[in-house]
Amino acid sequence: MITIRSNSNSNSNNNSNSKAETFTEAHAAAAADDEAAFRFFQYTQSRVPPPLRPPPPYDAHGDSFAAKRMRKLTQRRAVDYTSTVVRYMQIRMWQRDSRDRTALQPTPAAAIDMLPTVAYSDNPSTSFAAKFVHTSLNKNRCSINRVLWTPTGRRLITGSQSGEFTLWNGQSFNFEMILQAHDQAIRSMVWSHNDNWMVSGDDGGAIKYWQNNMNNVKANKSAHKESVRDLSFCRTDLKFCSCSDDTTVKVWDFARCQEERGKDNLVKLWDAKSGRELCSLSPWPQKHSFFVKWNENGNWVLTASKDQIIKAMKELESFRGIGKM
Numbered sequence: 288m289i290t291i292r293s294n295s296n297s298n299s300n301n302n303s304n305s306k307a308e309t310f311t312e313a314h315a316a317a318a319a320d321d322e323a324a325f326r327f328f329q330y331t332q333s334r335v336p337p338p339l340r341p342p343p344p345y346d347a348h349g350d351s352f353a354a355k356r357m358r359k360l361t362q363r364r365a366v367d368y369t370s371t372v373v374r375y376m377q378i379r380m381w382q383r384d385s386r387d388r389t390a391l392q393p394t395p396a397a398a399i400d401m402l403p404t405v406a407y408s409d410n411p412s413t414s415f416a417a418k419f420v421h422t423s424l425n426k427n428r429c430s431i432n433r434v435l436w437t438p439t440g441r442r443l444i445t446g447s448q449s450g451e452f453t454l455w456n457g458q459s460f461n462f463e464m465i466l467q468a469h470d471q472a473i474r475s476m477v478w479s480h481n482d483n484w485m486v487s488g489d490d491g492g493a494i495k496y497w498q499n500n501m502n503n504v505k506a507n508k509s510a511h512k513e514s515v516r517d518l519s520f521c522r523t524d525l526k527f528c529s530c531s532d533d534t535t536v537k538v539w540d541f542a543r544c545q546e547e548r549g550k551d552n553l554v555k556l557w558d559a560k561s562g563r564e565l566c567s568l569s570p571w572p573q574k575h576s577f578f579v580k581w582n583e584n585g586n587w588v589l590t591a592s593k594d595q596i597i598k599a600m601k602e603l604e605s606f607r608g609i610g611k612m
Contacts, residue, residue, distance in 0.1 A: 474488055536590055
């Protein structure tokens with residue numbers, strides 16, 4: 288009996304020891320699993336990107352891209368004159384002149400029959416600009432001293448107080464190019480009759496030549512002592528004249544960009560073939576000449592100044608002793 292009891296006690300002790308060891312091993316395994324899970328959590332947390340920042344305000348970008356992107360769409364006004372030109376090209380095949388032209392009815396439906404102003408040469412009132420279309424602002428806000436259309440009529444050139452040329456689109460009213468043309472304020476611009484050259488003058492008395500692509504070809508910075516008020520081309524485009532605040536009207540050879548005639552305020556007649564002076568007319572004591580214009584025959588010049596006098600030169604008589612022409 289005693290021996291059996293002693294065996295049962297030893298067996299129970301062994302069972303309790305084995306259960307304790309099993310519990311310890313399970314607890315250690317669970318702890319190892321927890322530690323591995325914690326390490327994996329730390330690893331994944333280190334790989335997660337930081338949270339996204341809120342979007343910046345619209346004015347935070349230097350180029351205002353966000354503001355342009357969020358701007359409301361607005362309808363841009365445009366003037367489309369091609370429809371009238373196409374209609375004019377269609378009907379002029381069978382219309383001789385204004386006698387064959389149909390009358391334009393004052394209804395909106397008759398707008399498709401409207402023609403350009405060149406088709407209404409017998410009615411100049413059609414060229415009146417009676418409707419306001421658009422206002423355009425330059426980047427550099429300063430006074431505009433001269434406005435001139437290109438020969439094609441598709442673009443507009445403005446000369447500003449800062450000496451800049453701004454090229455505007457005549458249909459959509461947006462600027463296409465800004466060019467620093469002069470060092471001082473631009474006062475005069477004129478196109479040649481062959482539409483290939485433009486001459487401009489500024490406050491410093493400089494005169495510059497420009498091509499159709501706004502390329503500066505030649506510059507005469509000492510043309511006048513004061514501002515060049517107006518320019519005008521001769522009908523043949525071989526010469527042009529300029530008037531300035533220095534009380535002088537100068538005639539220039541376009542090819543050489545050199546001044547012709549004298550500086551003694553005299554009007555002189557010259558022989559074109561021999562290059563000799565024929566005679567000198569009365570003095571020309573005008574002050575602050577503002578406008579000068581050539582006649583279509585290329586021989587007469589009309590000037591106007593601040594002395595409230597408009598003077599014109601024309602042939603009054605023939606002079607002898609010139610020699611053979």
